Amino acid sequence: MPVVFAGFFLISIKNHQRGIAWLGFASFFFYGYLNIYALPIIGLSILVNYWFSKQLYKPANKNRQLLLFSIVINLLALGYFKYANFFIANTNTLRSLIGMNSIEYLNIALPIGISFYTFSQIAFLIDTYQGKVKELNFLNYILFVTFFPHLLAGPILHYKQIMPQFLDPKNFSIDSEKIKLGIIIFTIGLAKKLLIADALGDYANFLFDQHEDDLTPTFLTAWIGSITYTFQLYFDFSGYSDMAVGLSLFFGILIPFNFNSPFKSTSIIDFWQKWHISLTKYVNEYLYTPITLKFMRFGQEKPQPIETIYSLIVPTMVVFLILGLWHGASWNFVIFGAMHGLFIVINHLWRKFFPNFNKACKQKQPYKITKKVGFWALTFISVNLSFVMFRAKDIATAMNIYKGMFDVETAFNFSEMTINTNQLNLQILLLITICFILVIYMPNTSELTFKNQLAKKKFSIKGSAGAIIIGLLFSACVLMLKNNNLFLYYKF
């Protein structure tokens, strides 16, 4: 990292394009270091997509068929690497039903970050087709795709979010303010990952790995375990995203935050606007809106229930099923997507049929409390339930855990709750309590570093005390580093 940093600014003194090339090379190097075999795949993907972009960039060549073809090529590549064996598994299930022999599985390793860089490039193709791309430069394009802070697990970037920054000369000289912010944000992300997510991981693994067979967890074990995983996923993924923002700032580039306190949400719609924001925006722009517009045509001039089906239920479910499948090749993810689709539909219908409730919430105290506590709890529980499906190895394990979560008879069986987890008890309850306080009452990373600092709010990191706190936090993280601190979202 220090070599990349020093190299970038030294090389950029004379020639900015060489600086870009250096960063692109470093990004390739990091990616190849993780998996050398995946390097040609990303390389080919970049070359092909750049060629398509060049064709679509030409004003005289706004060929919709070409755009569709390029998207199909990308989806086929993604489908091959990510979903081929899933497809074979399901085909084999069907074949076995009619007594046919199984097809052999393909020996494919999933290239790290393929979902992220494929989606980023599809967005770029669409932006190019729509004329939003102002300048096409191969080196800039390589860096746009491979820029190492976001390559492995996002955020999914749009052209307009990053490309103009590569062209801004100010970003090629060292800016101590950006570095300071980068240090703070990176350290917060690292702490989220190493001090919180990894500490929660053992407990979450206990629930999900030990209840794969017919052993149903007790009510408390199931709830504590599932909440633990929900927080693990959040702190792991948002930790990675913060680190990506922090690292980017070292190079003068500001990439968007991917989370905005999602667990403060009081509705599932609100949740998705704050959770994995880049994916939500992407899906909204490139999937949900076009699909809704398509389906709305079918519902036009039909009775209201039919119109609702076409304009809301069908597009939402379709989009969330795709969103679920995007996370991985498993029926668990499909069901996860379906659950969220259903939650979103219910949320929209509630807003549609009870519009006065929201108004009342703003004006009357009892309603305000209901919304704050009741709706928050409902949202959190819904998300938590869906993450059980997301994490479980298979549907049977998830169902087994759900069984425990709804087995109220064991709710007060405290001795059973302590099974196998010598440190469970107070330590995990304390950790969960800390997590709740952090996600509900504390400002998020963006607020701590940008918004609060500007507004001079109580919780902001500045001055000598701030530097020492961040220094100590960073030291604690470095001391906690192990070889196996992998991020959960790498596999998506």
Next chain:
Amino acid sequence: MNFKSPNRDMRSCKFILLFATTFILSLSIVFLANFILDPNGQYLNKFYFYESYLADQLIKYKNIALSPGSYNDRKFIEFYTVKSKYKPNLIIVGSSVSQEISSEFLSTRLLNLSLAGSTIEDIIAISTLVLNENNYKINNIIIGIDYKMLTQDSEIISKYCSLKNIFPDVDKNLKINLGRDCDFQVNKITGIFSISLLKQSVGQIIKYLYHNTVGIPHDISAERLKKYYIINKDGSAVFDLVHHDNLAVNNFDRNYISSSHFISEFKLEQLRILINYLSSKEITTTVYLAPISPSLWSKRSNNYLLLNEKKIIAKLSKTPNTKIFGSFNPEAVNCSPKEFHDTGHAKLDCIKKALSKNNI
């Protein structure tokens, strides 16, 4: 956001400098603490070993109470074995299932070096350690095998690694068997910054300052001490197994659910090599297969246990100077539910029965 302004730059530089100083200072403190206190004897290896102190205490008082988790039991055994002037005829190695076997029980001078959670590598390391000490003239050895010790994912890595100095193949075996290293003990360079090593280092200081409280665990109430410990005449105390906490029975049962139950050919082969080696030194080996409680036997699918047992007997029966006693199956050794402390630990009456069931 506007990043640029001369004042802000000054403040930012000061912030970065202070951050870097704090970071370097923190790491230096950890480095020095770990290097000087060196709880695992990797660096200076001179300062203080709590386990050495405990070994001295045990030799002096014959009976001391030890708080579980407050010391490294492998290290403790290493010191005790080296320092002790005791001349046993028989040594016992194995897991907690053989910890209860005493000199009174077998009417012979024995040294029981069984360790809770022992792995086959522990057994090899401890046996080798004893054989390499000149003051021991051993003719017999009992190896206590519990039903999970030789299974595929039985591992107590961190404890096992503490014996790396005595058993040089530790790293290699771990790599082959589990694809893992001996945590910080392997990597001296990154290990020096390990927080877990720091915890141990701080623990060393506390133990050094307050070691006079050893003898009776200082972290238990008087009522609990009276109920669960046997107080010796010299003021020391030992854990009284009669009052085993009921909760532990549940815990034990669930603890091993995730284990891969099938025997590891690699581990079994290691045991065979050890017994052959012992035989070459004219030492007779008794392999004791420890029974599990009838409740656990009935709960678990016990076919694999029978299969594992057959494999052990088949493999080891061919080795010279070897006897195999006992069975994982409590019915095979006529042990009743009352003859167990918990689901995995037989009481002396049951151990007696098991040690009278000769398999070969």
